[in-house]
Amino acid sequence: MFDKILIVCIGNICRSPSAERILQQLMPDKDITSAGIGALVDHEIEKNAAQLLASHNYNSDNHKARQVSTDIINQAELILVMEKKHQQVLMQQYPSASGKVMLLGKWHGDEEIPDPYRKSLTAFEHAFTQIEKNCQAWTKKLK
Numbered sequence: 001m002f003d004k005i006l007i008v009c010i011g012n013i014c015r016s017p018s019a020e021r022i023l024q025q026l027m028p029d030k031d032i033t034s035a036g037i038g039a040l041v042d043h044e045i046e047k048n049a050a051q052l053l054a055s056h057n058y059n060s061d062n063h064k065a066r067q068v069s070t071d072i073i074n075q076a077e078l079i080l081v082m083e084k085k086h087q088q089v090l091m092q093q094y095p096s097a098s099g100k101v102m103l104l105g106k107w108h109g110d111e112e113i114p115d116p117y118r119k120s121l122t123a124f125e126h127a128f129t130q131i132e133k134n135c136q137a138w139t140k141k142l143k
Helices: 015-026 047-055 070-075 084-093 095-100 121-142
Strands: 004-009 031-036 078-081 101-103
Touching (some): 004 070, 047 121, 070 095
Parallel strands (some): 004 031
16 A cells, blocks of 8 residues: 655655655655756756755765656655645646545644745755655554
């Protein structure tokens, strides 16, 4: 059940790759990937996000941002997004996926995770804390 998990944000360089790497470590038996609605294609993970992952013993190496596509959506069994507007965009562009698109923050009152891109390190730390907490909640639900 839910062995192929896709995490989506906008650029695929901050929030979704962070969640991807955390979930990969928490659930190594699952196929977990990420993509962006408006991806900065082939960009590495943003440096603040990478530093936070590394300082919490998660791997941030070799990430390349990629654009969400019909193939990527169709392969996923569960799609986790950061904000309600991401959910709406995906359901409009890929109506067949609407049943499998959920907020990463679902288990914490449909919490949304704001984009820290081009903001302070504090904004990144706040987003990271939310992402990690919500990844742990999903791990409990999916194990």
